[in-house]
Amino acid sequence: MDRRGGAEAAAGSRLRPGEIVAVALDAKQTYVAEFASAETDRSGPSWLRGIRRSAIERFDALGFPTQRHEEWKFTNLAPLLRVPFKPPILGGPDGVVAEKLEPFAFGILKTTRLVFVNGRYAPRLSYLRPLPEGVRIASLAEVLRQDPGSLEKDLTRFARFQEDSFVALNTAFFIDGAYVDVPKNAVVDEPIHLVFVSTSRDRPTVAYPRNLIRLGAGSQATVIETYAGWAPEVTFTNAVTEIVAGPACVLEHYKIQRESEAAFHVATMTVDQDRNSSVSCHSMSFGGALVRNYVHTLFRAEGGSVALNGLFMPSGAQQSDHYTRIDHAAPACTSLELYRGILGGKSRGVFNGNIYVRKDAQKTVARQVNKNLLLSKEAFVDSTPGLEILADDVKCSHASTIGQLDENAVFYLRSRGIDEENARHILTYAFASDVVNQVKVAPIRIKLDQLILSRLPKGAEVGETL
Numbered sequence: 001m002d003r004r005g006g007a008e009a010a011a012g013s014r015l016r017p018g019e020i021v022a023v024a025l026d027a028k029q030t031y032v033a034e035f036a037s038a039e040t041d042r043s044g045p046s047w048l049r050g051i052r053r054s055a056i057e058r059f060d061a062l063g064f065p066t067q068r069h070e071e072w073k074f075t076n077l078a079p080l081l082r083v084p085f086k087p088p089i090l091g092g093p094d095g096v097v098a099e100k101l102e103p104f105a106f107g108i109l110k111t112t113r114l115v116f117v118n119g120r121y122a123p124r125l126s127y128l129r130p131l132p133e134g135v136r137i138a139s140l141a142e143v144l145r146q147d148p149g150s151l152e153k154d155l156t157r158f159a160r161f162q163e164d165s166f167v168a169l170n171t172a173f174f175i176d177g178a179y180v181d182v183p184k185n186a187v188v189d190e191p192i193h194l195v196f197v198s199t200s201r202d203r204p205t206v207a208y209p210r211n212l213i214r215l216g217a218g219s220q221a222t223v224i225e226t227y228a229g230w231a232p233e234v235t236f237t238n239a240v241t242e243i244v245a246g247p248a249c250v251l252e253h254y255k256i257q258r259e260s261e262a263a264f265h266v267a268t269m270t271v272d273q274d275r276n277s278s279v280s281c282h283s284m285s286f287g288g289a290l291v292r293n294y295v296h297t298l299f300r301a302e303g304g305s306v307a308l309n310g311l312f313m314p315s316g317a318q319q320s321d322h323y324t325r326i327d328h329a330a331p332a333c334t335s336l337e338l339y340r341g342i343l344g345g346k347s348r349g350v351f352n353g354n355i356y357v358r359k360d361a362q363k364t365v366a367r368q369v370n371k372n373l374l375l376s377k378e379a380f381v382d383s384t385p386g387l388e389i390l391a392d393d394v395k396c397s398h399a400s401t402i403g404q405l406d407e408n409a410v411f412y413l414r415s416r417g418i419d420e421e422n423a424r425h426i427l428t429y430a431f432a433s434d435v436v437n438q439v440k441v442a443p444i445r446i447k448l449d450q451l452i453l454s455r456l457p458k459g460a461e462v463g464e465t466l
Helices: 006-011 016-039 046-062 098-104 140-146 164-175 409-417 418-436 443-453 460-463
Strands: 112-117 136-139 176-182 192-197 205-207 210-215 220-228 236-247 250-256 263-271 276-286 290-299 305-312 319-328 333-342 348-357 364-374 378-388 394-403
Touching: 016 046, 016 164, 046 164, 098 220, 112 136, 136 140, 140 176, 140 210, 164 236, 164 263, 176 192, 176 220, 210 220, 210 250, 220 236, 236 250, 250 263, 250 290, 250 443, 263 276, 276 290, 276 319, 276 460, 290 305, 305 319, 305 364, 305 418, 319 333, 319 364, 333 348, 333 378, 333 418, 348 364, 348 394, 364 378, 364 418, 378 394, 394 443, 409 418, 418 443
Parallel strands: 112 192, 176 210, 192 220, 205 236, 210 236, 220 250, 236 263, 250 276, 263 290, 276 305, 290 319, 305 333, 319 348, 333 364, 348 378, 364 394
Antiparallel strands: 136 176
């Protein structure tokens, strides 16, 4: 097996199709064998143990996807599958101290913070602020021990392991994650910050965070998921987040992926929306050798709205893939989707968006836009926006662009006394800002601005110019 991590392994992976299939088969057999040896140690209610067994059986049947699968045709998983990832050693030192988490905070923003290290809750690094009556924010493992019946209805209900190998793998192996429950009409003013740290000391490490976020009717909350890591550690995060949005609730959800550039990250998020619910999901991807985010939203009842905003900025030999599916199963719902990619070096990106409007979903309004900026001649992106419309009274559109910086705009800035290099960086920053400006919470927006500038050469100078 290839023990190189991250971008090195990705850059060096040039396997023929038959070899890739063999690698995928070997990796599948390894994970199935690991489950068999670890299953007896897994605690939890009987209903969950049964689901775990069904999930690993389904994973065994599905196997890992290859580029022969339509949804994976632009993604070579061989670099991930060749690394011998292992679960972290229980009780072993992880080297994570509070000071190392400071760069992942949001300045003056006060948050309730739950921290998970390699998929397990770390109370010593977490901080629970006073919450409105009835609101519960806890470790999922703790809830499974204390009140497993409260999870049986929704846990694993929306992210379907029957259809996705990585969801099946997560369902079989997850130990912990975050549980957020906001009851009817409750308003959580301060953001809830969920921090998932991936670290490997002696060997490549895998973690399976599983998160369940439930908002009752008329409730409001802001939830931030941060995925953190440090170079040059080689880790694999396979995360699943299930969101249940009750009638007329309002949720602002942020996912900020900042793991090591040698890390692998595959994540699935499902959003189930009831009548008149409003959900905004912001996905910002900065780290990782291979990153794949899949977001699936479903309008279960009429009047709902969803906004999907995404920014990905791979460089070097990184690959960043983003797949979305918005299912308009009910009438009079609105979806607005804006994704932007900025690609440098020899990086690759994928955007694949699908808006599905069912026959009875009349009065649907849906707009999807993906724009990509290539900063080098060797960067490459595959963009596939899509509409599938079975209703006739709808307003739907989609658009995609791939290009380089506007030379006329560069010339204009140079005519104002800005040198060419800074002019290009300013325009790149402005391209990203269209997504960041959708962020409503000012300290989060400021942090994202800083992250964008940090990925630009001479970013500090650009910041001063702005």
